[in-house]
Amino acid sequence: MAREIGVGLIGLGVVGGGVARALLERRDYFARQVGAPLVVRHAAVRDLAKPRTVALPPGVLTGDVEQVLSDPAVDIVVEVIGGEEPAGTFIRRALAAGKHVVTANKELMAKSGPELLADAHGRGLDIMFEASVGGGIPLIAPLRRDLLANRITSIRAIINGTTNYILTSMAREGAAAEALRKEGIEPVGSGGYQEALAAAQQLGYAEPDPTNDVEGYDAAYKLAIMASLGFRTRVRPSAIHVEGITKLTARDFQYAHELGYVIKLLAIAERTDGGIVARVAPAFLPQNEPLARVDGVYNAVQLEGDLTGQVLFQGRGAGAEPTSSAVVADLLDLAHSIVLGNRERKYWGPEGDTPILGVDALETRYYVRVHVSDSPGVLAKIAQTLGDHGVSIAAVSQKEADADERTAELVIMTHRAREGAMQAAMREIAGLTVVAEVATFLRVEG
Numbered sequence: 001m002a003r004e005i006g007v008g009l010i011g012l013g014v015v016g017g018g019v020a021r022a023l024l025e026r027r028d029y030f031a032r033q034v035g036a037p038l039v040v041r042h043a044a045v046r047d048l049a050k051p052r053t054v055a056l057p058p059g060v061l062t063g064d065v066e067q068v069l070s071d072p073a074v075d076i077v078v079e080v081i082g083g084e085e086p087a088g089t090f091i092r093r094a095l096a097a098g099k100h101v102v103t104a105n106k107e108l109m110a111k112s113g114p115e116l117l118a119d120a121h122g123r124g125l126d127i128m129f130e131a132s133v134g135g136g137i138p139l140i141a142p143l144r145r146d147l148l149a150n151r152i153t154s155i156r157a158i159i160n161g162t163t164n165y166i167l168t169s170m171a172r173e174g175a176a177a178e179a180l181r182k183e184g185i186e187p188v189g190s191g192g193y194q195e196a197l198a199a200a201q202q203l204g205y206a207e208p209d210p211t212n213d214v215e216g217y218d219a220a221y222k223l224a225i226m227a228s229l230g231f232r233t234r235v236r237p238s239a240i241h242v243e244g245i246t247k248l249t250a251r252d253f254q255y256a257h258e259l260g261y262v263i264k265l266l267a268i269a270e271r272t273d274g275g276i277v278a279r280v281a282p283a284f285l286p287q288n289e290p291l292a293r294v295d296g297v298y299n300a301v302q303l304e305g306d307l308t309g310q311v312l313f314q315g316r317g318a319g320a321e322p323t324s325s326a327v328v329a330d331l332l333d334l335a336h337s338i339v340l341g342n343r344e345r346k347y348w349g350p351e352g353d354t355p356i357l358g359v360d361a362l363e364t365r366y367y368v369r370v371h372v373s374d375s376p377g378v379l380a381k382i383a384q385t386l387g388d389h390g391v392s393i394a395a396v397s398q399k400e401a402d403a404d405e406r407t408a409e410l411v412i413m414t415h416r417a418r419e420g421a422m423q424a425a426m427r428e429i430a431g432l433t434v435v436a437e438v439a440t441f442l443r444v445e446g
């Protein structure tokens, strides 16, 4: 058996703890797979006094990242602290010191992945980042390797467990409330977003500050990574249209259900004739679509290749064990390559320059919920405005008229329309005197 492969961990939290545990508990199995034992030389943390979920050999835990970066016996650095900085600096320094890197850092890889990968490649090293998207679900390796023969045409994903948990709760609460109302009982809960968020926070599925998840940024980072690999061109997070889930109401779930849809936060990147359109937004999805059945904290990614057709990946997108599975797989891959003599690693950076288009270029169907005054001719005015922009109505229904306030709610489903035209029509409709508010505007995907 070859010499030991030295591993240095930066971070020993949820993911780092899971990785350290797997390396200690499965040491012999991993050694047989790789042809050399993997040994954790150092694990750097911020607070040495914190209790840990894993018992490391004496002298391994350190409060000094320098020990990881400067020890020649560390061959591979595992960065699992998260955030752009100081993680980025640590990774650059690890590369400069001749060490391969494994990271779970979606934000850093989404924003600076190509530069970091080029830096690594220039030094005959590699950065592996399977854990940055979809936790334990294999996605990066399939995009980098197994689907390489394909021209990927679309990536459609539920890639944030927190929001999927919240949306699933809202849908279930809505269904339960509907059943109660049929029995003549008024439900106690509101079935609203705030209630579902609070429950997710209590269960540890949402962070105390949930902004990154509920506003769609986390999903956008993951989509940027997948789209850049899948389309072999750089898709920056800033080029992705992002909408969060905070404005959805129990009503939207009720109407979605009545119309045969579910509401999901979808991360979608597609090739169109003019370029790539990428978006993260809550959307209507037909109930019979595979992604519509992905509930709770589960993640799923549906890729479409010109040779494979549709391929679906599904599983647990977060948590210590699933994520450690992805980090350790990357570690084993790199360790094996070191055992084989550190042969040059393949370069994975973007190569094309396909234009990234705004959502204006999109063509799809739409669901719109509008509060209007309950007076004759309102629907005609709205239909006229949509028509002026080339948008035709597929179905419309009037809901919840309030006799005292003389207001009503209109739910409109459109035929396929260009998003630019639809947005222009919405601005005009919002300005009509008979319209109080365009309450919800969602794409119908699928």
Ligand SMILES: NC(=O)c1ccc[n+]([C@@H]2O[C@H](COP(=O)([O-])OP(=O)(O)OC[C@H]3O[C@@H](n4cnc5c(N)ncnc54)[C@H](OP(=O)(O)O)[C@@H]3O)[C@@H](O)[C@H]2O)c1
Binding pocket: 010, 011, 012, 013, 014, 015, 016, 044, 045, 046, 047, 048, 050, 065, 080, 081, 082, 083, 086, 104, 105, 106, 131, 132, 135, 317, 318, 319, 320, 323
């Ligand atoms: N949690 C998941 O399910 C999951 C899934 C996929 C990807 N990821 C990604 O994995 C990474 C880590 O996430 P996590 O959930 O494991 O985070 P976490 O539980 O908060 O752990 C972060 C660890 O990093 C250490 N740390 C932070 N700043 C440091 C610094 N400047 N120097 C040294 N150590 C530092 C912390 O030390 P202390 O322990 O002393 O505070 C802690 O051990 C992130 O990029 C995250 O996006 C997480």
